[in-house]
Amino acid sequence: MLSLGSGGAKSTKPSFVSYVTPEEIKSEKEPQKKERHPNLLPGEVVFCSTNPILKYTQDDISQRGIFGTLLCTNFRVSFISDETPQEEPTQHFKNKLYGENDIPLMCVDCLYGVYDEKKKLITGGMLKNKYPSKMIIHCKDLRVFQFCLTFTKEEEAKKIFQGIVHHCLEPKSLKCVFAFSYANTKGPEMQRTQRTLMFDSQEDWSQEMKRTKGNCRIVTENQNFELSERLPKYFIIPAAVSDDDLSKFPGKGLPIWCWSHHSGCALFKASSLPVTQEDGVAQAWMERMLHAVAQTHLYSVKIEDLLETLPNIQDIQQSYTKFKQFFLIDNSTDFWMSDVKWFSSLENTGWLDIIRQCLQKAVEVVECLEKENTNVLITEEEGSDLCCVISSLVQIMMDPHCRTLTGFQNLVQKEWVAGCHAFLDRCNHLHQKDKECQSPVFLLFLECVWQLVQQHSPAFQFSETYLTVLSDSIHVPAFGTFLFNSAFQRESCLKATLQHSQRGPLSWPAVWDWSMQFDCKAQELFINPLYAEKLKQEKVLRKVPRIKHQRQLSLPSSAFKTPPKKGFFKDEAESLKKMLRVKRFSRWMVPPDSPAVATRQFYEAWQQKPLDYHGLLLPCLDGPAMRLWMQRYLRWTPEAQILGGGSVAITSKLAELLGEVRALQRELAQKGWWDSMGEGHHRPQTMSLALVRTSLRLSSYFPFAASRNWSFKPVIPTGLLQSLMVTDKLASQEDETNEVISLV
């Protein structure tokens, strides 16, 4: 386990050395004490600031530091060095909203104070009057900051400490989130990303249904959230649901359309309706809902209650809490200590296993849709957590459009944002004391996507860097995308502020407007140079395979399709009724072990076919195939950097080659014989030669932490002896047991 004490227990820790002695600071810094401010964003207000504060430089074991100003605004905690900033010539990847010494308030995960050499977790409200000698901030993007308060005047130190505790830990109201002041100042003319569908209009939904050739109906009755506050303004349900039934149980249990397979069958999700055995009305209603889903295609449906087989949101939260600890490394000693039992420590958190379970479940659903052409209804308490994970994963595996950058953003917008995933509660943006609702469900989804990306890189237009940046953006309080629990909440906030504001309606920028965070050059890194783009000609050739069955919405019962697989909805209405008597839908599923076997066979059958990056994509689920998202988790740890190594070498080499190929194509086009070049050339230019040249000086976690000055010294592990205690007698055996030399 990690040692959390930052010194108390261990004497091996290097003692503090600073560039200047405390005396020097007093004499030198006092007179010209100037508090520097960062370039404040529109609407950003400084709450408090203190100078001098010593920030330990993390990438140095000698625990040296830099002096500067620490300040807390309504957007961030920021540290500004007293030293004149050195302009990094090769900084490819600068976030425009916050720099490497800024922590957006929402991004603060934990605050620790070191009191008398003991590291204590700070919780809001307690320990406020006594400020620590050292403050350690663990961020949700896995950065670790350490500030020393002992060189600061007592009052100042107290002030900044209390300020940070207050703004980062105390419960706050939604209106205090920076996005509100930011959006206000930006005004209504703010650019909205055109390419990403927001799914807040009827057109977006009908376009999506058209794209997937779905045959369901769009519900417009929730425009003003009269049906339900937990459903989007517009959504799609099976065509066979009657108007009466639509409003029977407000919002609950309604099968919401997610996606249609080309065969005609579709994926639906629903929150569960708490049904008691006696409640005949509800049962009859649910039966009708199932019939409606089944009628979408060939009268077959499979129901999957996700909570029966997948971990719940508390399990996910617990696992992730354990997991992230292994990456929030305070010092080198901790790093090498945790290197010893690394693999079993990771395994014990269960995080990778949860990722596997989600992927496994998604593959099961894919199998139903793809192989059996059965409609699938996934259900869950709220219908907006694991349902979102599974339905999105299914779409990524089955629909190549979701593997493009825009398609992926549409998907997130459709399933998660419009789909009412409770971002506000799940991320605990408001630091509520009651942490029951907190759970990194969306991050879990990104983790699953990352596994797919690393297994089938050429199938994805976006890069791992894009996913990492997206996971960071959840905690940047400048956007409206991940700020609310539901479309209803967003609308109400909008209306509430509209009454007070003279500036016109609020418009929170969407996270998809990447130019707010990164310039064009940096955004190039979101594009995977290995992406195997689909050829136009191919599209014509690859006709969508039509299933032989005619699509009939109401087959006579004798003609019902009998799905071959166990656990599938049997054709007779009798069994349908029987099933409904089972408490909370399913549980009659296959015995616990067999889904893995079945999906394994499905995977193997798929693997034998030639790989088509624009077709069905399945993940390998075997233990060794589940990897750790190194870029996200290890990017800030200096001990884990590979200097001059990592995938940047590949990326830059590929980008260089792509550039050459394009240049040649242009050359050909200019010769005039080909005018067929035209379209499709709008793919963003990827990183160019410059990167190839500098790649030797970059670390493996490029583009992150790139601006740091890595010392080009090898990281020699400490405490190797502890690492390997081979106690058996083999260790002491002589190398050469006999001297018989056998010749050939």
Place this chain on the structure above:
Amino acid sequence: TEVGSAFHSWGALYENTRLPAVNVLSKDVTYICPFVGALRGILTVTNYRLFFRCINREPAFLLDLPLGVISKVDKIGGASSRGDVSYGLVCKDMRNLRFVYKPPEDSLQKSAFDVLTKFAFPNSNNLPLFAFEYDQVFPENGWKVYDALAEYKRQGLPNESWRISKVNDHYELCDSYPASLVVPVTITDEELRRVAAFRAKGRIPVLSWIHPESQAAVVRSSQPMSGVSGKRCKEDEKLLQAIMDANAQSHKLFIFDARPSVNAAANKMKGGGCESEDAYQNAELVFLDIHNIHVMRESLRKLREVVYPNIEDSHWLSNLESTHWLEHIKLILAGALRMADKVESGRTSVVVHCSDGWDRTAQLTSLTMIMLDAHYRTVTGFQTLIDKEWVSFGHRFQQRVGHGDQNHTDADRSPIFLQFIDCVWQMTQQFPAAFEFNEYFLITVLDHLYSCLFGTFLCNSEQQRVREELSKRTVSLWSLVNSQLEEFVNPLYVHYSSHVLLPSVSIRHLQLWLTYYIRWNPRMRPQEPVHQRYKELLAKRAELQKRVEELQRDVANRASVSSERAGSPTRSITPVQTFV
């Protein structure tokens, strides 16, 4: 397409192999495949390979492995009611194969398995290894790749501080060392002889590599025979001092003892030991805590249990950890990294030894050299490195692999060379553009470590190799590799001449080499590596370049003949695909 050996998929390599002298065929053999299930087919055994073919299956299932890969043949049962006999083959490449066979009534007729048991272990049956019968002619001669003097010359040797000694020309000083040795100029051959008496097996400190700028050297040897009493040898002390003096930039010398200090101490009881800092002025002794061959063998045995045939998915990581395999890899890489750091940043010469200086020492010097010298990251450079640090400096391949020997429990067997290749693979993963060769090359090297098709990894020392006339009687593996180089080249390679690689040795960055250790599991097979895509791009670029040239020529021609009419451009050439 089918589960089986990597060998068959390179069919082309062996297609034109001369038909072997022995060829026995058994019909109606069942192969119990752990992934697919029971498969019935025909088993053929030659004096080189085992070939199993199941035809009534789509696609056809093939299994093709060289007999050299087999370390043990188990005949199980025979008491079944149907008279079936079951054979289990334990392989050196992580597999276990199981066949069920019904022997024919006619007991005189030889079955494929009878032949197999004999030809799998030619050494134990007074038969020659197949390498001596293999007479494939390749366009390239791999025996010419390594020439000791040429390699030393490349390093700028001899120079004013180092000379090439002929003292071991007839392997009299040390029978496990090569003929040419690089030693400090100030040490005479006579002194070397005295040093040889003081160093285990006569393996004196000699230079492996010298830094082109700082002149800091990597020197290898075996342990000093100081024993319990702490015996000293003034010539040895002088030699080490001379090594230090040869590098004007430093007044220090680091001696790396690859072993854990406990083992070094235990060796004193047997007359061995390590240098005392009293006797060797200005030298600092560092232990690298790498375990011995027995620990490594046991670790690989555990690894095999964890990966073959089935993997326990939910306990994969803890099972992997319990094998300690990656921890051993970490220690070896960490040792090499420390040496490389001393040479590169500290500009200090280093001496490295373990007990005999042919296992851990070879791993450490060769890895250090890969880190420091980009030449060894090229295909031929790497071949040179293996020929030099492993083959010529007496890594006991014959003993460690047990070529053609049926004594599978032999305690001298150990996966030392496999570990080295694994370490190199780890580095290729961390620096994907720094190596000219690809993963397939490394796998090929390992497959032929066991195959006994080539002479490269036969025998224990240069002396034995010369005596056996391997370069005349066998083919070098490098002949094959260099004759079809494009197969083994990493298209992502960028040659940076003075680029020192400092790998991360944190276990976080070490991975199990799935495509080697778990390659028999069909689900673990990679679908398409990055290289594939890159090769497509290279082809695309070449194609486009050709077209551009064609067009330029066209334009030029047209310009000269164009007076008549400005006809529409010919559209005979099919349009280029827009996307790459």
